[in-house]
Amino acid sequence: MSYHFKADETTDQGLRRIAHEQTLKAIDVLDVAPLPMSAKIHDMRKRCKKVRGLLRLVRGSNTDLYDVENKRFREIAKTVSARRDATSMIEAFDKLIEGHEDKLNVASFAPAHAGLVRRRDEVRQESEDINVVVGELLAELKEGAKAIEDWSLPEADEEVAGFDLFRGGFVKTYADGQEAMEVALEKPTRGNIHEWRKRAKDHWYQVRLLRESWSVPMKSRRRATKRMADHLGDDRDLTLLRDTLTEQPEQFGGVDVVEIVIGLIDREHEQLRLRAMDVGRRLYAEEPESIADRFERYWMSWRESESRLPAEIAEFEDAVST
Known part of the structure; x- marks a missing residue:
């Protein structure tokens, strides 16, 4: 399934196709995919974020419609x-310890890992029956898939090849990302870093959606944006891990073990934020309207060239055959 617009469809057709594909895939993963439940949930959540x-x-x-x-x-x-x-914290902990295993007695951190596994299992037990939850999620997703058929979208302006449907949303998403980064760099609180990460992910999704307009530069931007979002995602997971360990250190191997892990987390926070800033300063270097102008030119040139191509091929084949 293609999470991007195609040349052989109108803009509104592409919007509905992409939304429908992602929603149906989320339904399929939850309902019949032969995966562990944690993998099903992770995949379903990603599909929902793609639609958003x-x-x-x-x-x-x-x-x-957006609201x-x-x-x-x-x-x-x-x-x-x-x-x-709860699962992400285990993954973050294991990655953190593995990254320093040459300097640590890894076995001494086994109680902390075991404590995080117990906590994950407790969260699962305290939650509603997962089969009931999945049934409710499937019903909501099916209703969402049906609603896509009735999405009300204005007709695209043929003169700008449909980009007029995107421009306002693209500009706002990019501007929100710029602002979120500046706020987070000035005051790197948990909430501010998380907001920056969400806005970075938004931009990443949109670059993926528009990538066919010029694949080479879009690929570079897509990779850079994902790298920034991944750094910020790792930072968030470590923040959740830090909060959990400090609340009840006795559940995770005791104060001595937890203090060592917190020291590692704090150093990792600094590195992750520096890496994210290094990428973010470049990604958000343009003014919102300027980058929108550039992306619109990519889009228009792509759509115009794709519309000419079939006729040019036909003319060439006619010339060859005569």
């Missing part, structure tokens, strides 16, 4: 966020 990234691209064209559908897919993903966070 798509909706942010068109929110300037239909605010009401309703963004809320729908946000709430679906939020339903199982606690389960996902």
Whole structure:
């Protein structure tokens, strides 16, 4: 399934196709995919975020549609966020220790790992029956898939090849990312870093959606944006891990073990934020309207060249055959 616009479809057709594909895939993964439940939930949440990234691209064209559908897919993903966070902390802990295993007695951190596993299992037990939750999620996703058929979108302006549906949403998403980064760099609180990461992910999704307009520079930007978002995602997971360990250190190997882990986390925070800043300063170097102008030119040139190509091929084949 292609999470990007194609040349052989109108803009509104592409919007509905992409949203429908991601929603149906989320349903399929939850319902029948032969995967562990944690993997099912992780994949479903990613699909919902992809739909929300798509909706942010068109929110300037239909605010009401954005408000309703963004809320729908946000709430679906939020339903199982606690389960996902509990698993992410284990992954973050293991990655942190493995990254310093040449300097540590890894065996001494086994109680901390075991404590995080117990906590994950407790979260699962305290949550509603997962089969009931999955049934409710499937019902919500099926309703969302049906609603896509009735999405109300304004007609695209043929003179700008449909980019007018995107421009407002693209500009706002990019500007929000710029602001979130500046706020986070000035005051790197948990909430500010998380907001920066969310806005970075939004931009990443939108670059992926528009990537066919000029694949080579878009590929570079896509990779850089993902790298920034990954650094910030790792930072968030470590923040959750730090908070959990400090609340009840006796559950994770005791104060001595927890203090060592917190020291590692704090140093890793500094490195991750520096790496994210290094990429972010370049990604957000342009003014919102300027980068929108550039992306619009990519889009228009791509759509115009793709529309000419079949006729040019036909003319060439006719010339060859005569």
